[in-house]
Amino acid sequence: MSGIDKHAYQSKISRVKASSKxxxxxxxxxxxxxxxxxxxxxxxxAVMSAATLFLGGCRPVKYLKLMLVPFAFLVTxxxxxxxxxxxxxxAALFYFRLFGAYFGISRPSLSLGINILLxxxxxxxxxxxxxxxxxMNSFLSLxxxxxxxxxxxxxxxxxxxxxxxxxxAQRIRTAxxxxxxxxxxxxxxxxxxxxxxxxxxxxxxxVDRISVALDSRGxxxxxxxLTEKEESSLLLTGMTILTAVSFTAIGLIERL
Amino acid sequence: MMNIIEISNxxxxxEDGSPALNNVSMSIKQGKTTAILGGNGAGKSTLFLNxxxxxxxxxxxxxxxxxxxxxxxxxxxxxRRRIGIVFQDPDDQLFSSSVVKDISFGLxxxxxxxxEIRKRVDLVVKQTGIEGxxxxxxxxxxxxxxxxxxxxxxxxxxxxxxILDEPTAGLDPQGVSExxxxxxxxxxxxxxxxxxxxxxxxxxxLYCDEVYVLDAGSVIFxxxxxxxxxxxxxxxxHNLRLPRINHLMNILxxxxxxxxxxxxxxxxxARRSIRHLFAENHRSDTHEENTYExxx
Numbered sequence: 001m002s003g004i005d006k007h008a009y010q011s012k013i014s015r016v017k018a019s020s021k022x023x024x025x026x027x028x029x030x031x032x033x034x035x036x037x038x039x040x041x042x043x044x045x046a047v048m049s050a051a052t053l054f055l056g057g058c059r060p061v062k063y064l065k066l067m068l069v070p071f072a073f074l075v076t077x078x079x080x081x082x083x084x085x086x087x088x089x090x091a092a093l094f095y096f097r098l099f100g101a102y103f104g105i106s107r108p109s110l111s112l113g114i115n116i117l118l119x120x121x122x123x124x125x126x127x128x129x130x131x132x133x134x135x136m137n138s139f140l141s142l143x144x145x146x147x148x149x150x151x152x153x154x155x156x157x158x159x160x161x162x163x164x165x166x167x168x169a170q171r172i173r174t175a176x177x178x179x180x181x182x183x184x185x186x187x188x189x190x191x192x193x194x195x196x197x198x199x200x201x202x203x204x205x206x207v208d209r210i211s212v213a214l215d216s217r218g219x220x221x222x223x224x225x226l227t228e229k230e231e232s233s234l235l236l237t238g239m240t241i242l243t244a245v246s247f248t249a250i251g252l253i254e255r256l
Numbered sequence: 257m258m259n260i261i262e263i264s265n266x267x268x269x270x271e272d273g274s275p276a277l278n279n280v281s282m283s284i285k286q287g288k289t290t291a292i293l294g295g296n297g298a299g300k301s302t303l304f305l306n307x308x309x310x311x312x313x314x315x316x317x318x319x320x321x322x323x324x325x326x327x328x329x330x331x332x333x334x335x336r337r338r339i340g341i342v343f344q345d346p347d348d349q350l351f352s353s354s355v356v357k358d359i360s361f362g363l364x365x366x367x368x369x370x371x372e373i374r375k376r377v378d379l380v381v382k383q384t385g386i387e388g389x390x391x392x393x394x395x396x397x398x399x400x401x402x403x404x405x406x407x408x409x410x411x412x413x414x415x416x417x418x419i420l421d422e423p424t425a426g427l428d429p430q431g432v433s434e435x436x437x438x439x440x441x442x443x444x445x446x447x448x449x450x451x452x453x454x455x456x457x458x459x460x461x462l463y464c465d466e467v468y469v470l471d472a473g474s475v476i477f478x479x480x481x482x483x484x485x486x487x488x489x490x491x492x493x494h495n496l497r498l499p500r501i502n503h504l505m506n507i508l509x510x511x512x513x514x515x516x517x518x519x520x521x522x523x524x525x526a527r528r529s530i531r532h533l534f535a536e537n538h539r540s541d542t543h544e545e546n547t548y549e550x551x552x
Contacts, residue, residue: 009393137354137393160353163395209348216308216341217349217362217409218333225352226360226373 004066004131011133012057016233018134018142024051024240029126031244032119035251041118043250047243048125055236056133066132070124074117082113141227153223164206169199259319260286260417260449261307261339266316268306276302278473279316284417284466289443289450291460291481294470295495300453303470304419309335321416337362340410344422346402353393355386355405362413380412383446384438400431404438411442417449418442424456432456436463458499461485461521469494482519501526 008014013021025048032044052058086092086104095104136159144152172195176182181191261284268277277299284290292300305311307318309325309332318325325335343349352358356377363373381390384404389397397405403423410418423439424432436459443450454460460467461481469477469484471494477484484491485502498506502521508514515536517529 005393006396009391009396015391135393137357156352160351160394163353164347206348209343209345210351212305212310213341213343213349214351215310216305216336218336218365218413220333220365223351223361224364225357226364226370226377228354228356 005136007056007058007062007132008135010057011135013055013133013233013236014135014138015231016133016236017230018138020233020236020240021130021134022142024236025126025130027240027244028129028247029123031247031251032122032126035247035254036115036119037251037254038115038118039254040247040251041115041122043247044122045118045125048122048129051239052125052129052132056129058132063128063132066128067121067124071121074120078113078117081116082109084109138228138230141230144227149222156223161203165199165203168202169195172198258286259283260321262319263307264317264319266303266306266318267314268302268311269314270302276473277306277313280470280473280475282468282475282478284449284451286416286449287443287447288465289439289452289463290466290468291464292451292453292468292470293455293457293460293496294453295455297472298470299473300470301421302473304341304421304451304453307417307419308339308341333365337366337413338415339417339419340413340415342403342406342410342418342420342423344425346399346406349406349409350394350402353395355390355392355394355397358394358405359409359412361409366413376412376414380408383411383442384408400427400434403427403431403435407435407438411446411448415448417451419451421453422455423452424454424459432459439463457497458501461499461502461525469496471495481521485521486519505529 028044028048032041049063053060053063082105083103084106086095086102086106088106089095089102089104092102092104092106093110095102097103140152140156140159143155176191176195180187182188261282263280263282263284266277266280267275269275280299280303292303294300302311306313309327312327320335320338325331350358352361359377359380360373363376368376381387384407386401386404386408389401389405394402394405407418407420418439420439423435427435439450439452440463442448452464464481467477467479467481467484468475469490476494477487477490485498488498488506491497497503499521501523502519505516505520505526506518509516509518515533517525517532520526520529
């Protein structure tokens with residue numbers, strides 16, 4: 001539940017300005033997608049992973065596990081691109097017959113598949129760099145200055161109460177399971193139904209208590225508060241400029 | 257001794273018509289800790305919300321600092337700043353996932369410059385001893401830590417009175433004594449008046465200067481802990497009990513005929529009384545020995 005969230009708070013650069021981290025990952029993502037060459041994609045994956053592992057201090061095993069999640073989706077997606085209906089069986093690297101037609105992998109489809117896979121992983125590594133190193137709180141502070149207040153306040157409240165409601169659901173589930181509520185399919189379904197209703201009703205009751213608490217703290221319709229101070233990182237800014245320039249150069253040279 | 261809050265004949269009933277408070281009159285002494293005792297549904301929380309202006313009394317009046325409390329919009333804002341409530345479940349009170357954001361919430365409304373707000377937040381963080389957790393998100397804190405953050409969010413408003421609804425419920429013994437000594441510190445160092453509701457009778461003689469007992473929306477008793485614990489029958493009639501130490505002293509007095517102070521309710525009071533008794537026996541013993549020797 002709170003895997004990525006926990007990492008973001010534990011990251012060594014969690015207190016660095018969210019804007020500079022966002023700039024870095026968006027720059028790299030754009031370069032990776034615009035050039036779209038295998039070399040640039042591989043370099044992006046390498047640089048962004050290194051940044052997450054060394055700057056952020058994420059454990060390699062954890063990072064690999066997190067990378068495997070989108071990887072599984074990507075592989076299944078790419079398989080459908082790589083395997084096509086083919087007419088020229090001689091040019092195919094591999095083929096099989098199905099319903100009277102030939103399906104298989106050709107050289108161009110394979111290289112297209114690999115290209116898409118690397119490009120996507122490159123983009124994912126950029127996204128991971130941002131989400132594994134930026135706590136939600138600092139991301140929300142960044143958005144606060146640029147988006148309508150209502151959206152941000154909603155996001156902040158939802159983020160806060162996801163954890164409260166999740167804890168509540170966990171407690172109910174444990175209580176049900178300890179009374180054999182999840183033995184067998186039929187039991188499980190009815191227990192789950194009860195869990196959902198109870199969580200919903202309790203949330204409604206909690207709303208009343210929260211609005212009383214907010215009233216008594218002088219709530220007048222908007223959540224104003226201090227934003228936390230954030231550090232600026234010369235290292236990150238330097239890295240952004242350096243990698244952006246060199247990657248663009250590599251990409252352009254490759255195209256010539 | 258000045259009374260910071262003077263409640264006279266306060267009545268309140270909820271929309272379904274059931275009376276929740278019935279002619280409640282109380283005097284809350286400035287700079288003291290007042291305990292409100294009473295079982296579940298006795299009306300403690302309802303009373304607090306009436307004091308803080310979240311609920312409006314049906315009749316009766318409340319004097320705060322000698323002036324009558326008005327329940328108009330602008331007056332209510334001021335009264336909420338001056339009388340803060342710390343609720344029982346900190347998850348109901350802490351709406352932000354960032355500790356600093358939550359503490360600064362009430363302050364932003366006062367129109368203070370940012371530097372001043374930062375200074376006040378830093379001070380309160382130190383006073384409540386939460387320096388180590390300000391960087392953590394709210395959902396990663398323990399119950400006791402959340403409670404401290406909730407207290408900090410109220411304390412930062414520099415209120416005259418802090419009301420705590422069941423401040424010790426759900427805490428481990430260590431957490432209980434930490435929160436209570438924090439409250440003692442707030443009272444002694446900052447001169448803030450503390451009102452707590454509690455089921456924990458044993459903490460009353462230790463930390464409270466005044467006690468009120470509420471039952472079914474009416475005040476049953478008001479006075480010092482010592483006065484309250486000299487009336488065990490009244491306590492029993494309203495589903496309360498004596499502090500354990502006091503109970504023991506009473507039994508030793510009535511069943512074992514030991515000449516002990518039956519109003520002693522804390523360990524130190526009981527200890528003093530027991531030592532006193534021993535010293536007296538010792539004195540009479542040596543006296544007897546002396547007379548014996550004298551006889552020889």
